[in-house]
Amino acid sequence: MKKYIGKRLFWALVALIGLSIFIFYFGRIIPGDPIRMMVSPQTPDHVVEELRESLALDQPVYTQYFYWMRNVFQGDLGFSVYSRRSVTADVQQYLPRSLELIAYAASVQIVGSFLLGIFAGSNIDKWQDHITRLFSYIGVSVPAFVFAIIFQLVFSQNLGWFPTSGSLSEGVATPSRVTGFIGLDALFSGEFFTIGNYIWHATLPAVALAIPGMEQVARMIRSGMITINQKDYISMARGYGLPERTVRFKYLLRPSIIPGVTVLGMQIAMMLGNAFLVELIFRWPGFSRFAINAMLRSDLNTIVATVMIVGIMFAIINIVVDTLVAYIDPRIRYSGS
Amino acid sequence: MTKKVLEIKDLNVGYETYRGVTDVIYDLNMEVHKKEKIGIIGESGCGKTTTMKTINRILPNNAVIKDGEVNFNGNDVLKMKKKELMKLRRKNVSMIPQDPTASLNPLFKVKTQMKDILKYSKEHGEDIDYKEKSIELFESVALADPERVYESYPFQLSGGMRQRVCIAMSLATPKDLMIADEPTSNLDVTIQNQVLDLIGKILEERDLSAILVSQALGTVKKFVDKIYVIYAGTVIEIAETKQLFDNPIHPYTVGLLEATPKLTGGGFSAGIAGQTPDYIDPPSGCRFQPRCPHYSNECENEKPKMIKVEKDHYVACWRS
Numbered sequence A: 001m002k003k004y005i006g007k008r009l010f011w012a013l014v015a016l017i018g019l020s021i022f023i024f025y026f027g028r029i030i031p032g033d034p035i036r037m038m039v040s041p042q043t044p045d046h047v048v049e050e051l052r053e054s055l056a057l058d059q060p061v062y063t064q065y066f067y068w069m070r071n072v073f074q075g076d077l078g079f080s081v082y083s084r085r086s087v088t089a090d091v092q093q094y095l096p097r098s099l100e101l102i103a104y105a106a107s108v109q110i111v112g113s114f115l116l117g118i119f120a121g122s123n124i125d126k127w128q129d130h131i132t133r134l135f136s137y138i139g140v141s142v143p144a145f146v147f148a149i150i151f152q153l154v155f156s157q158n159l160g161w162f163p164t165s166g167s168l169s170e171g172v173a174t175p176s177r178v179t180g181f182i183g184l185d186a187l188f189s190g191e192f193f194t195i196g197n198y199i200w201h202a203t204l205p206a207v208a209l210a211i212p213g214m215e216q217v218a219r220m221i222r223s224g225m226i227t228i229n230q231k232d233y234i235s236m237a238r239g240y241g242l243p244e245r246t247v248r249f250k251y252l253l254r255p256s257i258i259p260g261v262t263v264l265g266m267q268i269a270m271m272l273g274n275a276f277l278v279e280l281i282f283r284w285p286g287f288s289r290f291a292i293n294a295m296l297r298s299d300l301n302t303i304v305a306t307v308m309i310v311g312i313m314f315a316i317i318n319i320v321v322d323t324l325v326a327y328i329d330p331r332i333r334y335s336g337s
Numbered sequence B: 001m002t003k004k005v006l007e008i009k010d011l012n013v014g015y016e017t018y019r020g021v022t023d024v025i026y027d028l029n030m031e032v033h034k035k036e037k038i039g040i041i042g043e044s045g046c047g048k049t050t051t052m053k054t055i056n057r058i059l060p061n062n063a064v065i066k067d068g069e070v071n072f073n074g075n076d077v078l079k080m081k082k083k084e085l086m087k088l089r090r091k092n093v094s095m096i097p098q099d100p101t102a103s104l105n106p107l108f109k110v111k112t113q114m115k116d117i118l119k120y121s122k123e124h125g126e127d128i129d130y131k132e133k134s135i136e137l138f139e140s141v142a143l144a145d146p147e148r149v150y151e152s153y154p155f156q157l158s159g160g161m162r163q164r165v166c167i168a169m170s171l172a173t174p175k176d177l178m179i180a181d182e183p184t185s186n187l188d189v190t191i192q193n194q195v196l197d198l199i200g201k202i203l204e205e206r207d208l209s210a211i212l213v214s215q216a217l218g219t220v221k222k223f224v225d226k227i228y229v230i231y232a233g234t235v236i237e238i239a240e241t242k243q244l245f246d247n248p249i250h251p252y253t254v255g256l257l258e259a260t261p262k263l264t265g266g267g268f269s270a271g272i273a274g275q276t277p278d279y280i281d282p283p284s285g286c287r288f289q290p291r292c293p294h295y296s297n298e299c300e301n302e303k304p305k306m307i308k309v310e311k312d313h314y315v316a317c318w319r320s
Ligand SMILES: Nc1ncnc2c1ncn2[C@@H]1O[C@H](COP(=O)(O)OP(=O)(O)OP(=O)(O)O)[C@@H](O)[C@H]1O
Pocket: B015, B016, B017, B024, B042, B043, B044, B045, B046, B047, B048, B049, B050, B051, B060, B062, B063, B098, B182, B215, B279
């Protein structure tokens, strides 16, 4: 098992280095001069060139890459020509908010997809199954931001159950910064009201973000259960006289969820990208909204940092999923590769 | 006559498929008396497993039981409520599967599966030592290194060991009827005889009623008193083992016997031209008529009745 994880870690690292080279190179050959975009049109040429030199943008790409690499290891992601401060500061400010939102959405997605999937899979072709199928069609075909708009209209503007936007109510102070994660920081300082307020604000965007993937994973769990239910080892388990709940929730469920778990991981990894419009709609002060704006302005260092963060998220979630699947399926665990 | 343990009456079973509902088991009748050992033979796909799975109702959920009775000790299994059915499965009927690899859950250790079987059999007290009991069972089926087997996942065992594990599981509680559904057809030729001998030994020692299923007569004839020959979901000949061997009457039985070159396994349908019918639209009358070398018009018009040809020998064929 250790070897199995070690191997995956190694390859994740290789993939991330490859990704960094790729994005670094492409970021620098796309048209548009980042210096010109950052200064006013009247700036004289020699000032532009000086700036270019001071940011090392006049050097060959590989030299720039090594400078960048060296700085990354010192915690410096470079200067953002969009926010006019260090990318590290931007990441520290915005990323925790998005990660918290995603963690919330992921929890909703995991719980929801399992409940729906098992609910449908245990009642094949009965009304429960048809209802969840209807939900799934809606969930799969409607993108997250549409849910965001509908939820905002219905649950905050019409019914007033949830706040329309933002992450904390007016008058609720941001807890003093320890980790940058509001939920955690509030927990450390014992401000439970703040936690509640934060969760209340995050609920609609998190649910909107969770729904499309949730429906898809629920379908996979359902069809997993149908497939596994046909296996000889399930009819044999029934034949030994095991109670139906043991057969279903122990012997049937475990093999049924493997494909669902893999897809669930991918869905969660993709949330950072999908969060953009949802963050925009709920004015959630998160990273997706910030990053896309920076990208639209050819802010190179932010682009590279963003892509790397998404890459790292994928890598981490991949390893978690692979480990989980290996934990569920001993054949993978013992094959060693 | 001894007591009937099992009596199947006019059973009809099919499967829901994308082409419609099939007609696999067709008016099948069968009886097993106390302590009797029955052999069932027939080609691949003729409905042997389907019939066996009907006995303790473990058919896949696209199966449709259309009609008939399966009486076990006088109670119709097909009408049983959950509780009675659980009791039947725990105390009365045991099954040795056709494919041990597919019949053990790949994600759970042998000990987990064994433990649940022992636990829910409700045969052993609360204070049962699962490990000790399992190892005892493993020893009774001559599994080498039972401790290791107990701690293993099924994929860490050989095919023969897996089948022995399945046999041990079927013996977890004493049962009235043991069903062995082609217990060796998925095993290496070299260990087929070992496993058959083990089953023979168990049958002898425990004095159970038993049904032994096979594609070939040779495999079962050592162990059974009486043989049912099945074709396309219906019984076409019944006889004492020796009688059937010496004097097969139905053209299908004759073909089946001629095509059994060795004692175990392999290539029988070569002896009879054609193949088992399409169960969506099976042939009318005698289901064997399209393949029968002695076909005549009446075969197509009506299903032949089972008639007695000599003592303990019945056949369903218009020629007799
Ligand atoms: N789950 C299922 N869905 C649809 N058809 C099925 C299903 N299981 C079996 N059948 C069909 O029913 C027929 C009888 O199958 P069955 O497994 O009972 O045959 P068998 O006599 O046990 O054959 P074998 O010797 O190969 O084990 C076959 O035509 C098979 O294709």
